Amino acid sequence: MESILAVHGVSKSFGGIRALDGCSLMVKKGAVVGIIGPNGAGKTTLFKIISGFEKPDTGRVIFNGEKIENMASFEIARKGLIRTFQIPKALTKLTVEENMLLATQFQYGERIWDVLLRSAEVKRQEEASIKKARALLEFFGLLHLKDEYAGALSGGQKKLLELARALMAEPKMLLLDEPFAGVNPTLAMRILELIKELRNSGMTILAIEHDMPMIMQLCDHIYVLNKGKVIASGTPEEVRANEQVVDAYLGGV
């Protein structure tokens, strides 16, 4: 299968600290790929670079055949690469449904002139968005909360909302920043099932994760990062058997 995302030799320093040191990885279309590594390994920096929230010092990022390492983050999102955040960023002062509607791509209603002069089309598009948002909220078990302010949601519900909102943007690929962090075990299982369902529907996913058992269950392929470098990669079984990985996690090296 062809690759949808390729990272080639990406490096990034903050002052004297080398957060990423010639990091490369590849994600095939339809795959679920995980990035693991101890704290400070560079996972978050790599994620920010892929999603355009940081620019790399050197190296290339190719998404769907296009160089994206110098694109603005909103442009990368428009290409269909949608990220979530480790601490869920539900917009607490908007309702759950408004959070969802915000994610719809290429809305006429987001242009002043179209709001004022083409209200019929704006309304039609909005109605279609609402229908889609409600279907997704139902799938995520949040439909009964659609008119609540997102600030009233629990931490776990915010996590679900963020995932639902990302899907609302019809991404070609999802970047999930620690999808299981800070959720109780029951909800973690639910998120796991949801992500598996997404995979079955053909979604490509790249996830950072701390939770080893979860990521082992979920991913087809895993990259292990340590000190800004990929130190191992392979199937979950291969990675588990790798001594370097065990060392990095147990504080050796």
Next chain:
Amino acid sequence: MIEYIITVLLIAAIYALFSLGLNLEWGFTGLINFGHVAFFAIGAYTTVLLNLSGVPLLLSVIAGILLAGVCGGLLGIPTLKLRADYLAIVTIGFAEIIRFILLNEEWLTGGPMGVHGFSRPFQGLIQSDYNFFLLQVVLIVLVVCYLLLEKLIKSPWGRVLKSIREDEDVPTSLGKNVFYYKIQALVLGSMIAGLAGSLLAFYLQYINPRNFMPVETFYAWIAVVLGGSGNNRGTILGAIILWSFFSGTRFAQVYLPFSPTQMGALRILFIGLLLIIVMMFKPEGLLGKKEELTLEK
């Protein structure tokens, strides 16, 4: 007495319009503009100076609105990519630069003596009280602007602004060009201030730099915060309360044992007190929604 009430309403309505511009920027988008008065001044001076040089009044007003919008956009380009506090500092500086230009470029602006002798809309045709006519014009403009803003705010466009107000990483991660929306809010807010400036000039008949002191910006802030940030009706209510209070205390002057200077200071003191009390008991403002409170506890 009736003339007096008309005057109070006229001022309140002009400031309500001025404050609606700030509410779009701060209340809905979260932009901290401490130099809103600059666009008020640009609108007023552009209108009257063009009119004095022979341009028809309506065109002069439109030019004032457009120039205020262009200045808002130019100011936003270098500052809106930075953190919110930079915009606050730059806008204060910009407003003072504008005021000093008005004060010192006498060949253009008349300097401290200001400008007068420009025409007012339909001046020749109004037989009765002109202020009463102007009040009707201002009220129509206010209502039209209010309805347009409400339509925009309730649209997906307004939803993007509100998402920026809360956390611009979210709209960015969903493919919205946050910078472009901030510019739009600043340009539109400045255009509204420019229009309010033209109307102020028509009311005053004589404008000078003292009409555009930095404190005018903060009157708009008081109106917005008092009425409820992010609520257009609240902003209008806030402006009416503020200006009724200012004028009412001026009216009460004769019954109170204070000199005009003391009264001036007392007025500000009471407004400050009123704001503190409202913020203690209703931090979201009179008509604001608690759930949309912009400043966290």
